[in-house]
Amino acid sequence: MSEKILVEKHSGEKEVFDPEKLRASIRRSGASPQLTGKVEDALEAYLEDGITTKEIYRRAFQLLRKFQRSTAARYSLKKAIMELGPSGYPFEHFVGAVIENMGYSVEVGQQVRGQCVEHEVDVVAHNDHQQFMVECKYYNSQGKQCNVKVPLYIQARFQDIEKRWKSTPGLEKRSFHGWVVTNTRFTKDAMDYGRCIGLRMVSWDYPKKESLKDMVEQTGLFPVTVLTLLNRKQKQGLLDKEIVLCRQLLEKPGILNTLGLKGNKIDKVLDEARALVEA
Numbered sequence: 001m002s003e004k005i006l007v008e009k010h011s012g013e014k015e016v017f018d019p020e021k022l023r024a025s026i027r028r029s030g031a032s033p034q035l036t037g038k039v040e041d042a043l044e045a046y047l048e049d050g051i052t053t054k055e056i057y058r059r060a061f062q063l064l065r066k067f068q069r070s071t072a073a074r075y076s077l078k079k080a081i082m083e084l085g086p087s088g089y090p091f092e093h094f095v096g097a098v099i100e101n102m103g104y105s106v107e108v109g110q111q112v113r114g115q116c117v118e119h120e121v122d123v124v125a126h127n128d129h130q131q132f133m134v135e136c137k138y139y140n141s142q143g144k145q146c147n148v149k150v151p152l153y154i155q156a157r158f159q160d161i162e163k164r165w166k167s168t169p170g171l172e173k174r175s176f177h178g179w180v181v182t183n184t185r186f187t188k189d190a191m192d193y194g195r196c197i198g199l200r201m202v203s204w205d206y207p208k209k210e211s212l213k214d215m216v217e218q219t220g221l222f223p224v225t226v227l228t229l230l231n232r233k234q235k236q237g238l239l240d241k242e243i244v245l246c247r248q249l250l251e252k253p254g255i256l257n258t259l260g261l262k263g264n265k266i267d268k269v270l271d272e273a274r275a276l277v278e279a
Helices: 020-030 033-046 053-067 069-075 077-082 090-101 150-168 187-196 212-219 232-240 246-251 253-259 264-279
Strands: 004-010 014-016 105-113 118-126 130-137 177-180 200-202
Touching: 004 053, 004 200, 020 033, 020 053, 020 069, 033 053, 033 187, 053 069, 053 077, 053 090, 069 077, 077 150, 077 177, 090 118, 090 130, 090 212, 130 150, 150 177, 200 264, 232 253, 246 253, 246 264, 253 264
Parallel strands: 130 177, 177 200
Antiparallel strands: 004 014, 105 118, 118 130
């Protein structure tokens, strides 16, 4: 592939196409070197100056779906998380499930009393030694970033809640922490402030090895919106019934009957979900 082709990013910025970035993103989805090369070769015919990163992703996804659906599903993870809408409710439950898988007891959508006022908190998590207040910032557009106003606001709320927790009998042995989790990215100011003040900041690709993307890939907690055999209406039907994870779908497979799916299609959807969960 030529390295002189200019591609347009979501921000409108242009940069020289880097074939290694494409290979790395395909390999991260679980594709073998052979499949990665096959997709890369097929994509070469579509590359031209001015092509958008969105179009490159779309073409790569179509090819992966043709060759290996479970790999295509993993490749579409970022887009799938953005489909956990239009409200932030499914994203909060998704984040709660990821944190629960880390060994914490989790409650989603809680009213928590602070020293001064009561707060609506997306996720509260704890074990014997730590307790978290987690705020989830969900965006349905890749162009949006979580700016410094978000951690500034959340830190103020956390400090009010932390004062109350510190004076609550039974919590003396716990340390308290605030989290901000977003499905897009933080601005530099937001990350700098979060690091300085001690908030745990988690975005799609930050921090390295502990990002939202890493957590999902490590735990296998894929949202149902990654499933390539379901259309958008069917995926929304599952979310409306509070089925957010592929794991939940496997626990309640009968719910697919309510989406108008029939025998063989249901089996294929469950097989795809199983391949993601058990990988």
